[in-house]
Amino acid sequence: MAVTKASIVDAALGILDQYGLPDLSMRRIADALGVQAAAIYWHIANKQTLLAAVSDAILSDQRSVDGQISLADWARDLRQVLLSHRDAAELVAASLAVGLCERVPDAAAIALLSRAGWSSPDAERAARAMVHFILAHVMQEQTRQDLLSAGVLQASSEALDEEGFELGLRMLIEGIARITGTPE
Known part of the structure; x- marks a missing residue:
């Protein structure tokens, strides 16, 4: 081969x-x-380039943005994409930090916010804030799952489940809507 x-x-x-x-x-x-x-x-070229290529492969599973997807749907989709690969949130976060990725997880959110009238810099900042929330939430979900699997922890955390994610997502989206009157 x-x-x-x-x-x-x-x-x-x-x-x-x-x-x-x-x-x-x-x-x-x-x-x-x-x-x-x-x-x-x-x-x-090096391990950082490899990690960026793997990050790009993971993020290629994100749905494309069309007129029908909402900001909440985009966020849920990104979370599911990250949850589909072990340690994906940590890998994507590290790859974003070094700036070698061809795909960025917030491109669709930026497009949605721009269509809703946000200026380019503000759309980028708001989208990146949402990405940071999603990455951190999924990173903790994945870490906790690893610790449960290893027997280090005995119980799940309700703050790191679907309802915890939905609460944080709702807070962010309602905050975005409040700032600009953007529909959720």
Whole structure:
């Protein structure tokens, strides 16, 4: 099998889902592909670039924005996309921090807010605030799930469940609507 950037990202996603972000290494990916780690560097410059490519792959599952999606639907969709891969929220947050991603999770929210009349800088700030909430909530959900699976914790946290997410989302969306009169 020829090693390509796509095959490297696919192998990385498999490792991420099975073992988690701490065990996602170039060596482990190379082993999964049956090549030496140096072969990966022909396609991927460094680990940060790899993580950004994996982040892009995860975010490619986001629904595209059309006239029918609401800000709340976008947020719920992003949460589900992140929950579909182990440690995805942490990986996406780290990738956003270094700015190497081709896809950003808030692009659709920016478009929705811009269509509603928000200025470009304010739409970007509001959307990023929502992304920060979603990433943090999902990161805690995923961390807690890992700790429950490992037997470190014995009980779930109601603040980190669906209702907790919906309350935080409602607070953000109602705040956005209050500031500008934007429909929810």
